[in-house]
Amino acid sequence: MLPTDNLARHLACILGVLAVALTPCLAQSNICTDAKTCGECISLDPTCGWCTLEEYKKADGNSFPRCDLLNNLGQNGCTDISNPSSSSNKTKDEPLSNAGNIAESEAVQVKPQAIHLKLRPGQPTEITMQVRQAEDYPVDLYYVMDLSKSMEDDLNNLKQLGTTLAEEMKAITSNFRLGFGSFVDKTVMPYVSTVPSKLIHPCPGCEAPYGFKNILPLNLDTDLFTNIVGVQNASGNLDAPEGGLDALMQVTVCTSEIGWRKQARHLVIFTTDAPFHYAGDGKLGGIVTPNDGSCHLNLNGDYTQSTILDYPSIGQLNAKMQENSIIPIFAVTYTEFGIYSNLTQYIEAATAGILAVDSSNVVDLVKENYNKITSKVEVVDNAPENITVAYTAHCLRGQVLPGSRECSGLKLGDTVNFTLSVTATSCSEQRIQTFTVRPIGFNEDLVVTVEVVCECDCEAQKVMNSDKCSMGNGTLECGSCTCNQGRYGEDCECSGNDADLGDNDLSCRAGNSSIVCSGRGSCVCGQCVCFQRPDPTQQVSGAHCECDNFSCDRYKGELCGGPDRGVCVCDEKTKRSKCNCKPGFEGDACECSTRLDTCRASNGLICNGFGVCNCGKCECNVTTPYRGERCEECPACPGKCEVNKDCVECKQFGQGLSEEQCDRCPYPVIPVKELPSDEQSERCLYHNDKDCSVLFTYQTLENGTFILLVQEEPVCPVPVNSAFIIIGIVVGIIIIGLILLFIWRLLTYIHDSREFARFEKDRAQAKWDQSENPIYKPSTSTYKNPLYGK
Structure with a gap:
């Protein structure tokens, strides 16, 4: 039979009628009770504690679970509890400052600079990191240019660039240095023609081809830049892609040869009108040795391993640029903008702009992209696998962005804060680990030293072969006995050779089950000893072997979505295995991301303000017309x-x-x-x-x-002068009147001419006779007197 106390608790759990009995019931089913040692207990969950009292028993003589919820330990009368907590200590915390004069101390843009954390697994600790882009911060700008024949007209414009660029950059910083280098491609077929004469002059007026040249290290003298660029000539090659990545790798890793300063913003302007070769392309020319990511410039600034080492990969170049805080700006022609815009997605802090056909807008591109770079602060870290860092950005105007690592819309001198919640998800072989948190493009960072607390202080005071462990059959550690091999029981009182070792198996059955140790273990000295599985990474656990670490839900075929998302643990409340998700993930199989930046629209709002972020994806509100990945598409809205x-x-x-x-x-x-x-x-x-x-x-x-x-140029109407219009109308009317008058006069003349001609014709054809006009009457009348002559 069950002891009276245990029976009462079981009845209270089943009936659920006594509220006062509910707490002891829950106390018996929690995530803590499965731990066997103090170190295992504190690593299990932050809510667990270990009672170090040697006498920690119930009224019936049975022992309470030493690892239990903190509330249960207090209720059960434990007065000595091992419950370490996470803590933080700033080891270097200099105030933020601007660069100022060259002779003054260096600028400080990240605060604090170093911090030491003691982390209990599963218990997060928050630290605040301040970032300010210092005003008048030194800038090192290196101009690396494609000098193939197609860029010849760009070179002519570049000859006047040095002075103009320096003048424009003075508005940003008083400490500005400028350098110049150029590249073509590897001097082997099929990249360049290997005909001896072509290796000297690949085209009329061209220089011999080369891989990369550091022509002018970073220098304060902009006139020297203009003079040196003025004597450069273009070269030539055969294929369309160029050896730009070779050049970028050398510019990045040759810190002393190029002249990069530690305390300066490192910018590289990369100009070309062609795509680039990358790792693997070297095989076309018989070059199979991978790029080693090292500096190979001779005293003349020439890249000596161009024909020996393959082109670098994009990932390799990105890693080196991160290491040396290099920010590339790709100034390329419109036809190649798509390629280099995609490239910026794989190189940290890179930007791209469209270069005019003759490079006349280089200065504008530098200013525009510099402003783009300095208007945003984004922080990244290289935390080890067992350390997670969750971010909350505190930007300008009181804007708080949970889950975001970025603040935008900044100006030089603005200060923003980031709250970092650092959590150790598990213990590591290395007790002390170090990682950095840095703003992208900065050469300053926050060094975080983490000490994961996986052991209790009392474990260092253990007593081997203690008399309290059945006369030397175990080690007394943190108030409890750890039995030697072959010994079992709370005080190591049982031996594996005892004939009646498994006779009393009532306490090895879960509830009313007739199955001993859930069928996955054997009852030894009244306790379940779980069977070992063939795979040592798979473990069966629980007071009745009811749990394991391999039966949890899977996501994409991996247990709890994989070790980066969660681990399979035993939930003593449900007596089932479940996924314990790492910060940043949730769900039965840790399949959902809790990050909000994947749902952040271009205006900074989560799902554009028209939806909710669920599992890292936007679910747009059906009552609004907005749709799409981030609820930004609206067919019914203005175009x-x-x-x-x-x-x-x-x-x-x-x-x-x-x-x-x-x-x-x-x-x-x-x-x-x-x-x-x-x-x-x-x-x-x-x-x-x-x-x-x-x-x-x-x-x-x-x-x-x-x-x-x-x-570029809007189409504007030509301005109209009303005086000219009036004068034009008047002159037009006069001219039209004169034309009409002339036409009328011409028609009249033609008509009269025709009539006169007809008259002359008729007159010429007239015939005259001598007959009298019958109607003619003479002016005198003659009368004959009838009487005359009679």
């Missing part, structure tokens, strides 16, 4: 032409929206001389305040980036 025209007007022409509103425009506006003739792209037209017609279109690149292309 993209109407929505984006204000941003086009302010970004391209500096009119319309205020500067603050313009900075919040989500999409890049790229000027082009002519819009692409793509039938699938909608052409947008609007009239500005000057009644000029502005043409623009929009495109979505392969990497999902949405861009706006605007025609």
